[in-house]
Amino acid sequence: MTSAADLASLAALLADRTRAAMCLALLDGRAWTAGELAAHARVAPSTATEHLHRLIDGGLLVERRQGRHRYVQLADASVAQLLEDLAGRIERPAASPRGLRAVTASTALQRGRTCYDHLAGRLGVAVTDAMTAAGLLEQTGGFALTSAGLAWLTDALGLSPESLRPGGRPLARGCLDWTERRQHLAGLAGARVCETFLGNGWVVRIGSGRAVRLTPAGKVAVHDLLGLSGID
Template sequence: MTSASDLAALAALLADETRAAMCLALLDGRAWTAGELAAHARVAPSTATEHLHRLVAGGLLVERRQGRHRYVQLADPSVAELLEDLASRITSRPAAPSGLRAATASAALRRGRTCYDHLAGQLGVAVTDAMTSRGLLEQSGGFALTPAGLAWLTGTLGLAPESLRPGKRPLARGCLDWTERRQHLAGLAGARVCATFLSRGWMERIGSGRAVRLTPHGKAQVRDLLGLDSPDVH
């Protein structure tokens, strides 16, 4: 049974700005080296290593070795959900003055980003709304993929039925978007949609972070498949 000290220990892992910055960076779903995370958080490599040891020991991150290199990533989708849920509870406040590069990066994240392995931001919410309006998702009594939605994924998108069999992870769940304050599609179905968009060249990453955008080909595809043709997906 979870104790107060256990909960406090978990909260303490994220109560440091450097560790929080590392966890937010890892929300892109990819594995990063300690050196990359040190540069991102603007700390010395030795400091980054110390923080990463704590995050791994606390169960938020896992370590993977490949040759001489050590990579870390979020332990599983539930950690990403925890981070996104916490971020959504932060009260919006006027942004502090920043340079053009920071403002541009922030705007890109709002337009579209990955939340671990599924779509978020305006793009994620727009795709979710389009799937709901077409009867592929049901949001009125929870958050579930409809029979038509399952047929759309396996037929129209051509996903293998076995790739959509829920196990520890639900087939579909709502994830409260921290910038849009609305639900976007998460779970196994959300991960498969995001992976399909990336693998088919419908969507591309912007730089090395979490921001993504539709390609010209992708805009045409989502227009044909979901009727999406709004500023939210540009």
């Protein structure tokens, strides 16, 4: 049984602006170096290392080694869900970004982004709604792929049945979108859709952050596959 002390310790990991900034950056699903996270959070490398050790010890991050390089990333999809759920609980509107660069970055994130390993923002919600309208996804009483949805993933997107075996992760679940205040598709199916969109060049990343955008080929694909149009 979880104790009050355990819960307080977990909350304390995110009760620091630098650690929170690092965790939010890692929501892009990729592995970052300590130096990259230090630059992102605007702290000294030694300070970043101290914070990262706390996040790793607390189970929110894991360290990966590749040759001489060390990377960190979110421990798993449940940590990403925790961060998105917390962000969705923030009712008070955030301060308006200042400067053209900040406004542009904020607009890009709202338009489309990755939430760990699935699509979020207006793009993610639009894809989710279109799948629901087409009878591929059922949102009544929870998120579930229909038999037509499973067939769509294998036939239309070309995914193998083996890649859709849930294992310890739900096949489909709703994730509250912190900018749209509505749910988008997460879970294994959400990850596979995002992976396919990126792999086919239908969606590309903007810069080094979480923001993504549809390519011209992507606009054609979502129209042909889901009847979506007018999405930027």
